[in-house]
Amino acid sequence: MDPINFVILASILFAIGAAAVLLRRNAIIAFMGVELMLNAANLALVAFSRMHGEIDGQIMAFFVLTVAAAEVVVGLGIIIAVFRARQTISLDEPAELKG
Amino acid sequence: MSFTTPEIAWAPLTPLLIVLGASAVAILVESFVRSPETRRRTQLVLSLVALVGAAGAAVVQWATLDGAGTVVLDGMLTVDRQSLAWQVLILVFGTLGTLLFASRTRAGEEAFTPLGASAPGSSDETLARRKGLQVTEVFPLALVAVGGMMLFTSVTDLIFLFVALEVFSLPLYVLVALARRRRFLSHEGALKYFLLGAFSSAILLFGAAFLYGATGSTSYAGVAAGISSSTGTDALILAGAVMVVVGLLFKIGAVPFHSWTPDAYQGAPTPVTAFMGAATKAAATAALLRVMYAALYGLNWELSWLFWVVAIASMLLGTVVALVQTELKRMLAYSSIAHAGFILVAFAGLPDTALSALPFYLASYGLATMGAFAVITQVRERSDEGTVLGEATRLGQWAGLGKRSPWLAGAMALFLLSFAGIPLTAGFVGKFVAFSAAISSGAWPLVLVAVIASAAAAFFYVRLIVLMFLTDVPEGQEDAIEIDYSPLARTVVAVTAVLVLLLGIVPGPVLSAFENAGVLLLGAGG
């Protein structure tokens, strides 16, 4: 299978992730969209790594996974704090900061 | 497959290692020192020692730098005068920020909530406060952020760029959420900042992946080589480059990637706003500089219009929206968007001089920002019963501040004038060198827009000065404002004010230092 297909797939995944951020009101789902975008990048990295016939890209994917994990921790922490304060995780609700 | 131990030049990494090491120690302190008071003091001392020590180490590095600099970690990091200059700058902001973090002295008057995870007004929080709990995790968080930023200024590898970005961003997201007062706003700001930040990191990463795919390398040098060797222009390269640049523009706060700025600035605890406003912009500018000069220089022509458009949009939007703000922190946030535009003005055309102009610009901007927010921490509202509340950030509340506290108001005026670029302040010299850089690359129309924006921007800076000095305290509002007196915050105000003046009147030494820093090791162009 041509690795370029994986790149295309990665792009589609990236777009889906972005769409999730744009469309979903639920903070967790939106956040998952971001994670999907990161993983799309991972897929692209791995695919390119394969195309170039070296492992740099794959190593990088590990870095990204680690960082993404840290991001999840922080992100969920914030979302939980918001939930505790407001009893909701709708992204549209906290909109006092504007203008 | 043989395994070679990587050669690591440790010495050039000393400043970075000091900060990151200290942050590790700080986390241990956080875990093992029980008494809140002792813990706070230990953390503060540790942070300051680490930051000042790191700055000292960076200066030593600067002095003993071998030739143009050193490539460390197999090309992942480059330590040259440029990166050292930025590191020193970030360490200065870090030190000042740390002082501000620790500034609230009155018992229970700190800016941060003692229990970040608890709901505002919940019994947990009340209990925590009654127990005298004090938040101390801000210190390690700040140390990590500083370390990440320092890294950010020195990386020469796209993946490492992403890692560094996350290293300094994640603690900031948390810091933004920790305001003790106006928790809802704080949470909201943090959530927005986090979500958009993560979003932009993903974009940056995806762009990095594209560049890797197109050039087969993630190191800047490799990317640059790949760009110059690619015949024609590869869509993958262009898309990747744009995405990387956009990720960095997000951190700088340039239009249309600016939306987080006002909300995060306003929601965050003011000391965090100060630190974030000054340091993030500097770190992101440094990273953008290096990416553009070391990796994407070959795309100069293709990308320059992007800088033009984004610069103009940032200057205009930042200025016009700041004109109509009535919330002080928000106004400064929009002002920072306009300043992002000015930064990009120097960028357009990628002149050599930008490498020395921008550090100076960010130094002047950052110092004024730190100073201005430090002043804001000192102006507090008071309820009808006389209890001191949070910062008074509505513009109207600053009426007559010049009478209440001439020195504080004077310092604020100085910072505002520096923002506006009035001569004899650092901001003027900063604008001058930035505009010089732009004009040297022929971008004078951009400079013309910049000066028009500056003139319009002067209006809202001046409006605050009018309020402070030329307007009387409103009738019956004499007791509505409490001027805090915190030695640490005052120190920050004094130091930044003196530096803003010094850099405005005798900027020579600093200018020549940055001139030395204006050469990149491994620059692809220039």
Add this chain to the structure above:
Amino acid sequence: MFPILTVMVALPALGAVLLWALPGGARARAREVALAVTAIELVLAVVLFAQFDMSAAGSFQFSETYAWIPQIGTSWALGVNGIGLLMIVLSALLTPLAILAGWWEDKDDSRRTHYLALILLSEAFMIGIFAARDVFLFYVLFEAMLIPLYFLIGSFGGAQRRYAAVKFLLYSLAGGLIMLVGVVALYFQGPGGDQAFLTDNLTGLDMSTTAERLIFLAFFLAFAIKAPMVPVHTWLPTVAENARPGTTALLVAVLDKIGTFGMLTLCVALFPEAAHWAAPVIILFAVISVIYGALLAIGQKDMLRLVAFTSVSHFGIMVLGIFAFTQTSVEGAAFYMFNHGLSTGALFFVVGFLIHRYGTADVTQYGGLQRVVPVLAGTFLVIGLSALALPGLSPFVSEIMVLVGAFSAAKVAVIVSAVGVVLAALYVLLTYQKVFTGPAPTGKRAKVRELTRRERIVLWPLIALMLLLGFLPGIAIDAVREPAHDIVATVSSQEAGA
């Protein structure tokens, strides 16, 4: 050599610091301190004038050059030619008078101290600007001066003073920042190096025509705003109406001269080709200013606004003289800069005294004062006559030099400007008529105080000086003849080359 110019810049600045440093109790003496400082400054100015070598008035004298920010090519370079000398003398002369004129303005010691300190600071900046031999230094002082002025206007004065201050600042900044683009661009045209901004190093540059013209325009716009030319004049009436007469006197009499001074010493000297190129349009606007300013002056009820508009008209004459580029017209314009300072300064002072008595600047509130206060009336009339350039008073000599001198270069412009002569008579005499003639006032208004001794000390020396220079204008013309010659020569060499 004794660095007299640096001392003259530093002295008022230190005076300002001293005033601010005065403890609360000593602030009652702030006026005396300020007056002493400015008096010493005036003495220094007189020394400067006496020591100045008139036979070499075209070259910079008392030059001092110290490195300041070599990294960006600027130095603390001071020096004066004849024109700068006159302007410095004017600044040093009017500042103590402004202090005297406002002697009783403030009841509150602390406020007064602030006011005086700001005045002193402004003086330091003015003298620095007139002595600057470095474009960057000039620019820095030019812009930084806005701050004390801003506070002078915004803190002390009439009801709308804040609005006026902001308007002033934004107007000036808009011009100044565009000039900044020109300053930076000029740097890249110049030789660079440690002294890249020294005017000597920037004179006679070989620039592309387009660059020269654009930079010229950037400079010119800033100066046109400062020396308010139509249509960028509207800040001046607002400021005049709302600021203190003393402040406005300094502002219009001295500070606005920076506009024409800059046109002469920077715009024309550094960009002769562009100046020559732009002259027709500039002259057009100058003439419009002459007539427009005069007509608007006639239409004003507020005396301060009126005087402001007369200045718009007069600045038009100066600009006409400068850009006609004849020896006589340039001499006249430079001399007019000095005379207009005396005349308008006195006019603002005397209007201020009237307002002090009546509490209003509305001319319709006055009437018949000549019967009550003949000395004030006479003094006002003489000052008013100086504004309409009556022969015998020095403004006449300069105005006629401009008109007669510019005639060969710009006939139509002079003919139209000459109409301003009639309009000047109207605005001066109508004002005099409204304030001083008619039935003597009755009741409370009949008890108006005659010109006091302090007020005479403010006004009469100015009148005496105008009379002296009206008959012996050579004292001042000697100083401007050579600079004017150099300027005309520079421009006409362009003409020959073109």
Add this chain to the structure above:
Amino acid sequence: MLDLTWLLIAVPLASAAFLLLAGKRADRWGHWVGVGASSAAFVVGLVALIQMLGLDSEDRAHAVHLFTWIPGGELNLDAGLLVDPLSMTFVMLVTFVGTLIHVYSVAYMEHDASRRRFFAYLNLFVAAMLLLVLADSYLLLFVGWEGVGLASYLLIGFWNHKPEYATAANKAFVVNRIGDIGLILAMGLMFTYFGALDFGSVFAAVPQASTAQLTAIGLMLLVAACGKSAQFPLQSWLGDAMAGPTPVSALIHAATMVTAGVYLIVRSAPIFEGAPAAQTTVAAIGAFTLILGALIGMAKDDIKKALAASTMSQIGYMMLAAGLGPVGYAFAIFHLVTHGFFKAGMFLGAGSVMHGMNDQVDMRRFGALRTAMVTTWVTFGLGWLAILGVPPFSGFWSKDKIIEAAFIGDDVQPWILGGAALIGAGLTAFYMSRLFFMTFHGKARWTDEQHPHESPALMTVPMIILAVGSAFLGLILATGDRFVTWLEPVTGHAEHGEPVLPAAVIMVATLLLVALGAWIAWRKYGAADVPETAPAASLATIAARNDMFQDSVNRGVFERPGTHLTRTLVYADAALVDGAVDATAHAFARTGEVTRKTQNGQVRSYALTMVVGLVIVILVVVQGGL
């Protein structure tokens, strides 16, 4: 003594300054200082005159260098005096008549609280007038020119507590300034063409100049002269100027200042010689004004305004003469001198009448005053005879010559100019006789409070002296063409052309017309009853009473449009120019208000902004790059 002529200016000037600065303590005796200064000037002038008479006629032009005035690079001008027969004539006229009027004023202004100030202004006037005539350059002349304007302004508005007097003063100054534009532009032209402003250099350069250049200069000088000498179309101020105290009207607005225009034209003879068109215009203006003034004079009931109209008309004669070239210069000045005497005398007479009649000026309330004030009647009568041109009184000698000269020339010009001068003589006779008869003859039409009485000696003595001058000066100076010869070094020798009619015919015709005019006046105003209020009159009379509607014209053409223009501009400046600035500021603010709406607080829309921005950027970059 010729070198000390600067004293002529310095003494009255110093006296003026002294009187102004001396303050109240000089109130009691200050006026004598003024009289003294004026007399001193007269003495200096007289000594200088005697000295000059001792010189050969070609040596009589004497230059006095005073000081370096303007040391410009190109405009180098010394302040200097030119003492020659022409200026000396004026010096004598000004100082002699001036001194008499000073003396007269001591009594006339006796009850005025500001008498000291009045004398200061009079001295100032004398100084400025002498500077005007003695100056050796156009620029210095201009100083005197404006100086007399200022003195005139101050004196017309001397009683400016009456608002209309203040307005009259302003009007005089402003109309004069319109004339000044002419002088300024003339100087501009001279400097452009000749590079100099002093008489010597300018006249030396004249032969090289083109006719067009000289015509331009000449016309500009004429504009100046029209302003100062109240010639059409700048005549409107003179009538109003009668608001000043009567001695002022006598000195400034009859004898001296208003004739400065004539002086300017005669002084600039070399320029006009090269500019025939300008010269003709001068003559035409003079002719027109002399008729205009006469017509106005016929309808005025205010004694001072009638005299003012007469002055205008008489200066018209002088202008006419000056416009005839060398033939007329001497006669212009001659008439100027005699007119100075008889008109000043009549004004003083009018002042004396007003003095005796509680400041009444309406001639319809006079009548039969000859019995009440004999001296005034006699002196005024001599002036009347002089202005009518009855031989052998002064006016005959000067005016008759002008009429004769006006008939010299080619084509229709002599017929028009001469005809105008001739008709003017008749009209003059009518209106002056009307004035004389209405005032001194007929029935008394006084009101009950008026008790006419003769004025004190301080007033009558000057009147007598002037009357003597009115009677005999013309005869003395005309004998043997004395005056013409005296002026010849300045005006040049004129070859007498032949008039188109024989001189005798002209003279007889003139005298007949004069007699006719006087006779009609006697029938209507001497023998018949004069109604105490002006009767309804024809349109022409109404026009004349209203100064030919000159004020209405000025108001309609200049004042109203000017006021409207000013108001419009004031509005436009606020609404448009300043409004544009404010509008810019508002536009910024409104843009801000609109733009801030994009920051709607919704994090998802922020992300959308980013994505849209990113997509657009990628598309453009990739499209542009490919």
